[in-house]
Amino acid sequence: MIRGIHHIALNTGNFDRMQHFYGTTLGFEQVGDPHAWANDPTSDRAIGLRDSAARQVFFKAGNVYLELFEYTNPVARDGEALRPCDRGYTHFAIDVQDIASEYARLSAAGMRFAAEEPCDFGPIKAVYGWDPDGNVIEIQQIEESEAASFEKLGDRAPA
Known part of the structure; x- marks a missing residue:
């Protein structure tokens, strides 16, 4: 299982x-x-x-x-970083409680983002950024009432 x-x-x-x-x-x-x-x-x-x-x-x-x-070993093949629309594993998302403050903190730490501020989709706020190797990381804030909220992961989600 x-x-x-x-x-x-x-x-x-x-x-x-x-x-x-x-x-x-x-x-x-x-x-x-x-x-x-x-x-x-x-x-x-x-x-x-x-x-x-x-x-x-x-x-x-x-x-x-x-x-x-x-x-x-073996030596990695280098190429362009994947874009969000490319096939394969293109990003993972980090759920946050206050996206504005996390965006500010991560920006101050040198993380680059696709937009100058998180985008507001109503109950979901999100923006893509990149780690130092160019891997895409989404930061998101989803209201608890949404079907895919972090809280709905059950007892495995931190309180």
Whole structure:
């Protein structure tokens, strides 16, 4: 039985910078110490890569974990960052209680956003922004009465 989404994973070329952004700037709680591996046939088999080497850390982000990787082998293919309309995993959303203050705080910390202020859709306020690697992050504030509100996630949502 599927219980829900456990984590979202990001791969970066600058582990320390991204660890700081997600841990300090966004305030996610780091879970344990970073883990590293190399020359591990079990890891290679599980992820479908040969001769992989990486370091990894988890962050607790409210009702889901965020997993951060930095692979040193094989070397990542670089390309343009995904746009919200591209196929694949294009963003994740962070639910906030006061979007105006979070927008101001994150902007002051250097986070770039698509709009000069959060957009008001009535019961939903939202805006897309980018982490230091160019991954899209939506910040949103949804009224509790809305069908997809954070509160309606049940007992897994923080009070």
